[in-house]
Amino acid sequence: MKLVVQVKLLPTPVQASALEATLRACNRAATHASTVASAKGLKDRNSLQKEVYAELKSTFGLSAQPAVRAVKKVVDAYTTLKANLQAGNLGLPTSRRYRRAVSSPIVFRPEAAQPFDDRCLSWQYDARTVSIWTVDGRMKGIRYTGSPDQLKTLAAHRKGESDLVCRGGKWFLIATCEIPDPQVYEPADWVGVDRGIVNLATTSDGINHQGRRLSRYRRWQARKRTELQKKNTRSARRLLTRRACKEQRHATHVNHRISKEIVSVAQRTGRGIAVEELGGIRERVRLRRDQRGTLSSWPFRQLGQHLAYKARKAGVPFLEVDAAYTSQRCPRCGHTERANRPDRDHFSCRRCGLAGPADHVAGVNVRDRARSAWAFVTMPVPPPVQPEREMRPVTVLP
Numbered sequence: 570m571k572l573v574v575q576v577k578l579l580p581t582p583v584q585a586s587a588l589e590a591t592l593r594a595c596n597r598a599a600t601h602a603s604t605v606a607s608a609k610g611l612k613d614r615n616s617l618q619k620e621v622y623a624e625l626k627s628t629f630g631l632s633a634q635p636a637v638r639a640v641k642k643v644v645d646a647y648t649t650l651k652a653n654l655q656a657g658n659l660g661l662p663t664s665r666r667y668r669r670a671v672s673s674p675i676v677f678r679p680e681a682a683q684p685f686d687d688r689c690l691s692w693q694y695d696a697r698t699v700s701i702w703t704v705d706g707r708m709k710g711i712r713y714t715g716s717p718d719q720l721k722t723l724a725a726h727r728k729g730e731s732d733l734v735c736r737g738g739k740w741f742l743i744a745t746c747e748i749p750d751p752q753v754y755e756p757a758d759w760v761g762v763d764r765g766i767v768n769l770a771t772t773s774d775g776i777n778h779q780g781r782r783l784s785r786y787r788r789w790q791a792r793k794r795t796e797l798q799k800k801n802t803r804s805a806r807r808l809l810t811r812r813a814c815k816e817q818r819h820a821t822h823v824n825h826r827i828s829k830e831i832v833s834v835a836q837r838t839g840r841g842i843a844v845e846e847l848g849g850i851r852e853r854v855r856l857r858r859d860q861r862g863t864l865s866s867w868p869f870r871q872l873g874q875h876l877a878y879k880a881r882k883a884g885v886p887f888l889e890v891d892a893a894y895t896s897q898r899c900p901r902c903g904h905t906e907r908a909n910r911p912d913r914d915h916f917s918c919r920r921c922g923l924a925g926p927a928d929h930v931a932g933v934n935v936r937d938r939a940r941s942a943w944a945f946v947t948m949p950v951p952p953p954v955q956p957e958r959e960m961r962p963v964t965v966l967p
Contacts, residue, residue: 570747570749572722572726572748575715578713578742587705588740590705591702592680592735593679594630595635602639604806605620607673622637629777632689634688635702638684641684653670654671685731686729726747727745731743731745737813748882751792756864756938758839758841761843761876762837762842763807763931763936765928770872771926771929772831772834775926777831790815821868829876830877832880840885842887843938845889845895891938896927899923900937914928
């Protein structure tokens, strides 16, 4: 499996200036290549490289390999745009967002991330330094730091490109690591996980991870942003820039903590993890205006991704099951009715009288569906039946 490891660079002022100039030059070159690709319809790597390679080296001051990386960056950007258009992530072809995406070439920010391969960047793991190509020449001895686990993973499994990122005046390298997949064991049972807004995750064991504190934190952040935007002073804008993405980092930390606890419980008890398949829920659900912000900030997809990759890393089986009527179906008698859930928090079966927390009941239904799905997947396939051959009478010649 592939993981990314982010380490923080500790450059000197001279090294930081060279890195900044390098990012700006590479992104100016990528924007120029994108303009040429859009004007001439060159979306494959070989034809675009033949068209702009010499100009990127002579005009923008790039060496051979950084010029190739800039072209590859443009081609990947257009490939991603095409996939988003086909998937409908930018709306219908008649929508304003769709037309704006296809009517103009892709533009790269001056400090957008730039990929470097092993010809442009080398790692010295023992000294914890990197040597990287810049427009001012090769910069050697740039120190980096990270957590012990990150540094160990980086030294043992790094493979492929590394992205140079500038975020808030700080420099980072994001390296790709390929870790061998552990053997997935046969689960003794399953842990069903129901994801929600009020309760971020509720397992079939009855463990509830509430989202009340996260919702309260989001509302507090929104009030602070509103106050600073109303002031509209230089210090207020500087503070807004400093607080940017703070709410997102907090939500990511909460999802990491929840997913780590669920995976550790499943691994310790020899069980697998099952979640609901919630793809396309924003398109299926119609909400009032005051509820749209809550649904848009619901981090269910990220929680599912964290559960999937942590389970895969630990060798824990992971399944996504159908989410239809998991909160309205009785796990005892199977009766499904909207009236079984009189309100958001409670479940009460109208047939057999089973009652309990609604999210817990949904987690149990997810677990039961995972049992059936796993039994169907692992069911041995019988060998094909060979048709019997027709016996024809044999004529014996005299």
